[in-house]
Amino acid sequence: MRVLGVDPGLTRCGVGVVEGVPGRPCTLVAYHVVRTDPADELPTRLLHLDRALTDLVAEHRPEAVAVERVFSQHNVRTVMGTAQASGIAVLAGARAGLPVQTYTPSEVKAAVTGSGQADKRQMTVMVTRLLRLAEPPKPADAADALALAICHVWRGGTRSRLAAATERVRRGGAR
Amino acid sequence: MRVLGVDPGLTRCGVGVVEGVPGRPCTLVAYHVVRTDPADELPTRLLHLDRALTDLVAEHRPEAVAVERVFSQHNVRTVMGTAQASGIAVLAGARAGLPVQTYTPSEVKAAVTGSGQADKRQMTVMVTRLLRLAEPPKPADAADALALAICHVWRGGTRSRLAAATERVRRGGAR
Numbered sequence: 144m145r146v147l148g149v150d151p152g153l154t155r156c157g158v159g160v161v162e163g164v165p166g167r168p169c170t171l172v173a174y175h176v177v178r179t180d181p182a183d184e185l186p187t188r189l190l191h192l193d194r195a196l197t198d199l200v201a202e203h204r205p206e207a208v209a210v211e212r213v214f215s216q217h218n219v220r221t222v223m224g225t226a227q228a229s230g231i232a233v234l235a236g237a238r239a240g241l242p243v244q245t246y247t248p249s250e251v252k253a254a255v256t257g258s259g260q261a262d263k264r265q266m267t268v269m270v271t272r273l274l275r276l277a278e279p280p281k282p283a284d285a286a287d288a289l290a291l292a293i294c295h296v297w298r299g300g301t302r303s304r305l306a307a308a309t310e311r312v313r314r315g316g317a318r
Numbered sequence: 319m320r321v322l323g324v325d326p327g328l329t330r331c332g333v334g335v336v337e338g339v340p341g342r343p344c345t346l347v348a349y350h351v352v353r354t355d356p357a358d359e360l361p362t363r364l365l366h367l368d369r370a371l372t373d374l375v376a377e378h379r380p381e382a383v384a385v386e387r388v389f390s391q392h393n394v395r396t397v398m399g400t401a402q403a404s405g406i407a408v409l410a411g412a413r414a415g416l417p418v419q420t421y422t423p424s425e426v427k428a429a430v431t432g433s434g435q436a437d438k439r440q441m442t443v444m445v446t447r448l449l450r451l452a453e454p455p456k457p458a459d460a461a462d463a464l465a466l467a468i469c470h471v472w473r474g475g476t477r478s479r480l481a482a483a484t485e486r487v488r489r490g491g492a493r
Contacts, residue, residue, distance in 0.1 A: 185420065186412035193409055213398055223388055223401050230402030231409060234368055237361035245360065 145172065147205035148291030149196070149232040150284050151213065153188055153224035154181055156232070157282075158196070159289030160203045161274065163296045171274045172203060174285040189231055196235035208236030209295035211287070212245040246294055251287075254294035266290055320347065322380035323466030324371070324407040325459050326388065328363055328399035329356055331407070332457075333371070334464030335378045336449065338471045346449045347378060349460040364406055371410035383411030384470035386462070387420040421469055426462075429469035441465055 144164065150157035156177040163169030177195040179188035200208070210232045213225050229245075236243035249259035256269045267286040271279045273293060280286045319339065325332035331352040338344030352370040354363035375383070385407045388400050404420075411418035424434035431444045442461040446454045448468060455461045 186408050186418040189405055189409045190412040193413070226398050226401035227405030227408070230364055230405040233361050233402070234364045234406060234409075237365040238368070243361040 144207065144296060145203070145205045146207050146209055146292040146295045147200060147203055147236075148209045148288040148293075148295065149229075150211050150287035150291060151225055151229035151232050152284065153179060153192070153221070153228045155282070155284045156192060156196070156228055157284030157286075157288035158199055159280075159285055159287075159292045160199075160205060161289060161292040161296060163293070165297050168273060168275065169293050169296050171276060171289070174280050174289055175199060176282055176284050185227075189227060192228060193231050193235060196232055197238070200235055200239045200241070205241065207295060208232070208239075208241050208243045209291045210236070210243060210245050211251065211291055212247050214247075244295055246291060250298075251290050251294045254297055255290045263287075319382065319471060320378070320380045321382050321384055321467040321470045322375060322378055322411075323384045323463040323468075323470065324404075325386050325462035325466060326400055326404035326407050327459065328354060328367070328396070328403045330457070330459045331367060331371070331403055332459030332461075332463035333374055334455075334460055334462075334467045335374075335380060336464060336467040336471060338468070340472050343448060343450065344468050344471050346451060346464070349455050349464055350374060351457055351459050360402075364402060367403060368406050368410060371407055372413070375410055375414045375416070380416065382470060383407070383414075383416050383418045384466045385411070385418060385420050386426065386466055387422050389422075419470055421466060425473075426465050426469045429472055430465045438462075 145160065145162045148159045158177060159174040160172035161169040162172055177192055179191050210229055213229045233243050252261040252266060253259040256265055263283060267279045267283055270286045270289050280289060320337045323334045333352060334349040335347035336344040337347055352367055354366050385404055388404045408418050427436040427441060428434040431440055438458060442454045442458055445461045445464050455464060
């Protein structure tokens with residue numbers, strides 16, 4: 144399956160696309176960093192982000208989108224912008240009719256490094272190794288987005304199907 | 319000018335449309351509350367909110383959109399959803415090519431009641447009086463959205479023109 148991962152941010156938003164199946168190494172398709180100018184007003188920035196993410200989804204045609212879940216414990220100065228960017232990323236996937244799954248940073252770290260406490264350097268090392276790249280993806284925002292996509296390939300497909308089944312049961316019987 | 323105000327929320331999002339000119343009483347055009355089901359997944363909720371706001375903008379054809387600015391000091395349990403909803407609201411205005419202005423809760427309270435510390439009840443009383451309604455708008459989320467729209471009519475038009483002029487100067491000369 145092909146998955147597009149998004150590490151949401153208003154100034155720099157990482158996007159990584161990989162292809163693979165659970166339990167096997169994934170293949171890199173592409174990575175990007177969408178930037179918006181902090182000097183621009185919020186509507187301009189959100190519009191640019193929305194268009195860039197919508198274009199990347201259309202270009203890479205993933206089967207699913209994985210977005211990092213944002214917590215209010217994050218950097219307070221930037222958390223509102225990050226939350227807004229994550230909303231735009233989730234919406235871009237949903238508008239394309241794709242399943243969108245969110246993951247906590249610890250879930251992604253555990254999936255990719257085996258430890259929910261891994262640091263940024265360790266994540267970059269593992270992403271580089273898992274995708275068999277000649278050198279680390281730059282900038283690091285892209286590595287986080289690729290890690291999200293790998294995490295979804297390895298965990299998410301299954302979880303989404305489970306979630307969908309649970310949802311059907313909850314809503315009153317299989318459909 | 320006709321302004322659409324948005325009091326962002328993921329479970330209940332208030333929308334109020336008024337028409338008026340600075341310094342004169344505004345006229346009510348319409349108000350709505352867009353609801354999403356907390357039992358639904360985030361992508362479904364954001365998609366529903368996006369469609370509802372986009373439809374309301376298309377239906378009421380405002381000249382500007384005013385959205386309440388969200389702070390991380392808000393209720394921590396709901397702040398991330400509120401921030402994502404505010405991002406969707408700002409985007410809905412920007413995608414329609416409209417100027418979008420954000421206001422802090424104190425700015426709105428000061429514009430409508432004369433005090434930045436006004437409580438919810440006082441805001442509802444003033445919105446009902448200013449729009450010469452027979453009874454208070456229900457639910458209260460709608461009153462906050464109407465207050466945002468009134469605030470923009472009275473303050474925002476001017477501020478937007480000033481901001482646009484400043485922007486032109488900053489970018490190097492009048493265009």
